[in-house]
Amino acid sequence: MTSPAPAAVLWDMDGTLVDTEPYWMAAETPLVERFGGSWSHEQALGMVGLALEDSARLLQNAGVPWGVDEIISYLTDEVQRQLAVTGVPFRPGARELLADLRAHGVKTALVTMSMRRMALSVVELIDFPAFDLVVAGDDVERPKPYPDPYLQAAAALGVDIRDTVAIEDSPNGLRSAIASGAVALGVPLMVPLEGVGAHELWPSLEGRATSDLRALHTAHAPTHPEETRVTR
The missing domain is CATH 3.40.50.1000 (HAD superfamily/HAD-like)
Incomplete structure (x- = not known):
């Protein structure tokens, strides 16, 4: 049957x-600010559901001078680090x-x-x-x-x-x-x-x-x- x-x-x-969306946002904001840029909550919301490559390009446009792969790797590492501390939310x-x-x-x-x-x-x-x-x-x-x-x-x-x-x-x-x-x-x-x-x-x-x-x-x-x- x-x-x-x-x-x-x-x-x-x-x-x-x-x-985990707050974890991604918590990784994005200091990365942009490290290079003298600003990152609003509205910009962060605009990243929800985007492919990581597209998200990385938006961060480049905000002033992050890294390559796409480097940005993706950094963000992934940061979110994984937060997950390791807090467990699965x-x-x-x-x-x-x-x-x-x-x-x-x-x-x-x-x-x-x-x-x-x-x-x-x-x-x-x-x-x-x-x-x-x-x-x-x-x-x-x-x-x-x-x-x-x-x-x-x-x-x-x-x-x-x-x-x-x-x-x-x-x-x-x-x-x-x-x-x-x-x-x-x-x-x-x-x-x-x-x-x-x-x-x-x-x-x-x-x-x-x-x-x-x-x-x-x-x-x-x-x-x-x-x-x-x-x-x-």
Whole structure:
């Protein structure tokens, strides 16, 4: 018997699974100020959901005289350092929902535009086997908002992207999920998600379970061509 969908749940990391956005901001501001520039909260919010390469270029425009790779490496090191001190700052309900999915045998993937070493450091701090797969920013040629990261995750898990739910907190992440064909769930944190096109917006994952994601998928999943029947 085929298990009810979703066959897999694909998680964004920063801002969705874990509340690390303040860590990134705390790394960006002193870096810009070190070279005589200024970095506002609005500029920091504009970086939410961007590919790291794009974020690095914005920091260059703000006066950081380093190369893109050097900026990315510095920011990643700083966030990892903060994680090592504080542990995993799960968003409300995220750990519980992830554990419930695992208990129900639903495949899970972490799909993040952070570097792989950063993603793995977060996964290693989780106190149970949380993910079947990690797709990170340095694993894909085209980052979010392109659909490639989610399509790559679904292919590696051996599932149809239409049988998945993707959970995101940023407009760029949602655009990636929607374009891939996944059922896209938005859970906003620092930036609004209205009007982006998510299938549903939830204020929080707190109190949510596998059954809620199954209901979400049932309500919004696209019809498979082979399921369409023409009658005469």
